[in-house]
Amino acid sequence: MTGTEPGAGRRPGADADPQGRSPRAAALGDAARPGAGEVTATVIVNAPAATVFAALTAWERQGEWIPFTRVRVTQGDGGAGSSVEAVTQVGPAVLRDEMRVVKLDPPYEIRVVHYGRILRGPGVLRCTPMGPARTQVVWHEWFHLPGGNAGRFAWPVVWPGSKVGLTQALRRFARLVEAGVLP
Secondary structure, eight states: OOSOSTTTTOOTTTTSOTTSOOHHHHTTGGGGSOOSEEEEEEEEESSOHHHHHHHHTOGGGGGGTSTTEEEEEEESSSSTTOEEEEEEEETTEEEEEEEEEEEEETTTEEEEEEESSSOEEEEEEEEEESSTTOEEEEEEEEEOOTTHHHHHHHHHHHHHHHHHHHHHHHHHHHHHHHTTOOO
């Protein structure tokens, strides 16, 4: 390098904030920091990683595998920097999940930050190829718990339902991908 190239003299990760977050994630403030409510679900999909990744990023089709949920892109093209809204409704209860897509690394990783009033915190979906037609999907969320100390005490009661719900959604997702319904 001569020092005149774009990025010359910059250290690796210089675009990240002190916590290592991308500029997009850092712009979301405290929502981009992991919260205490952590949940993970995993599934194996008998399909190539590129197919699985394409199905995961077909945002507006997520309602086909996430129960009671409608999803739409509210800003952008669904890629990095886009805003996505997921509205889950069971009877009169409505939960609006607003998220920003902060990173897409096809066909391996999708990073989002939930920035709504109730759901806040980062999430990641990882696709790990296990051969040419088999992919492990790991869905991991780190939610901020609403309600202060009451939320922290309630989390052990709520967490099993969250894990079961994510796991069931991923299993349905796998079946739809394997059947060729998604993407």
